[in-house]
Amino acid sequence: MNYLSVPNATKADRILVVDDAPDNVLLVQTILEEEGYEISTAENGFSALSQIDKSAPDLVLLDVMMPGMDGYEVTKRIRQNKELPFIPILLITAHDSASVVQGLDMGADDFIRKPVEMDELLARVRSLLRLKHSVDERNSIALQREDFVSRLAHDLRTPLVAADRMLTLMQQGALGEISPQMSDAFGTMVRSNKNLIALVNMLLEVYRYEAGRKSLSFAPVDLRQLITEVAEELAALADVKNLSVNLDLSESAESAPIAKYPGDRLELHRLLTNLIGNAIKFTDSGSIDVSLKAANSPAYTSFKNQPLAWVIIQIQDTGPGISAAEQTKLFERFSSGTHKTSGTGLGLHLCRQIVEAHRGTIHVESELGKGSLFTIRLPC
Known part of the structure; x- marks a missing residue:
């Protein structure tokens, strides 16, 4: 036009x-x-x-x-x-x-x-309207692309879930006796299919956050219980690599916000699973240390001019560390890093979306060969 x-x-x-x-x-x-x-x-x-x-x-x-x-x-x-x-x-x-x-x-x-000068006015008006139409067209294309990704991910999920159920039934012998070799093959197929489902689900979650279509349900969450639950769910992965997962969960008098943190439990569970799971995934030896505490920060005050209460979660690993160059784009979408086991680059991006939806911050401190420390600060 x-x-x-x-x-x-x-x-x-x-x-x-x-x-x-x-x-x-x-x-x-x-x-x-x-x-x-x-x-x-x-x-x-x-x-x-x-x-x-x-x-x-x-x-x-x-x-x-x-x-x-x-x-x-x-x-x-x-x-x-x-x-x-x-x-x-x-x-x-x-x-x-x-x-x-x-x-x-x-x-x-x-x-x-x-x-x-009217000629100058008309020229500037035309110039700014060209800018307006250009921005609108770009935004329209971006929305169409996001909608396409959402529809594609949704359409992919349906046959993957169906395949997961069928493969599980076949692995269990529901359709007839299978040999040990076939059982191993079905096991590999089931794991691969579940990985695909997890990837598609993550893509859908990223889209919902970025499109502003994600609805969170806030209610009091016991963060000690939640972290313990996630650690227990991931214990098998750590045991395979002989890694110890150590929890330091605050029991002080100042920890009231920890027991009744106002958050979305499902999304916080996803956040912790991604971060602790990553720490286990990228660490070959040593330990994963998870700490939880409440603290008041005088740098941030409420409307009554009182220090705000913060919940601070830290996940420290003894993995290979992250280079300074990779740290600058670590939470960007599709930034997967250079490690041999790096994934799609969606997990940490989704973590940032979840933290920011809770009005918090997340950052990393790392040095090559000396592990990584992820710190989450959530305001109460």
Whole structure:
């Protein structure tokens, strides 16, 4: 579609003109409507924000100097509203370059000085609308790609689950007696199929988080009990490699948040399983140490100016360590590292999504040959 020739477009671009001077509004409105744009107007910042909340325009043409709420504040509030699509903002200013810098820092995309030259105004409007359409097209393609991945993963899961049930039945001899060699072969097939199911499930979870379609159910969680449960579930994997899994679970008087942490138990279980499982997977000898404690941090205060309580979970391994270069992208999607047993690169990315959904942080400290320490901080 050629957006340079607006009258030929299938849908006219909508521009919101915000200015407290009626003469300026009328002039700009007349010029832009002659070019085929659909124009709405607002005489102050409050009215502009109200209109934008009801129906987002394709471009905002915004005067800087207005009573009540100036153009900088309007720009700031538009950019703070994460529910809005991308809306280019063109500031009109009569001030010096310092005001331009302030406007751009607030999130404006371009500016034009008074007195306004109409040819320049039209050129800047066309330029910003091209940017708007480019961003919208990119976002549309990204959404289509994510939807395709979600549908593909969902469609893959159905036959994999069916195959898992059938293979398990065959391994158990439900369809007839099988030889020891066939039993071993079925065992390999069952394990491989379960790995595929786990991969597809993880891909679906990553998609749900990134698409904003993940719903969490928050309730009091006993983190001591949860960590103990995960460690017991993974004990067999550690035993195969002769690794010890050591738990240090706080029992102090300050540990009340640990017993009733407000979180999603299923997602926290997934988080701990991924991290402790990774520690076992990448460690060939030594131990995995998991610690849990509550602490107050004076660096972060609540609305009553009191130190916030934090739950801190640390997982230390004696594995090969992670290079500084790999640490910088460790939690990115599909960043699988260079270790021989590295996976798809989705597990740690999903861990970060879960932690951030609980408004916490996760980071790693590691040195090659000296193991890795993952630290999770969850605010109470």
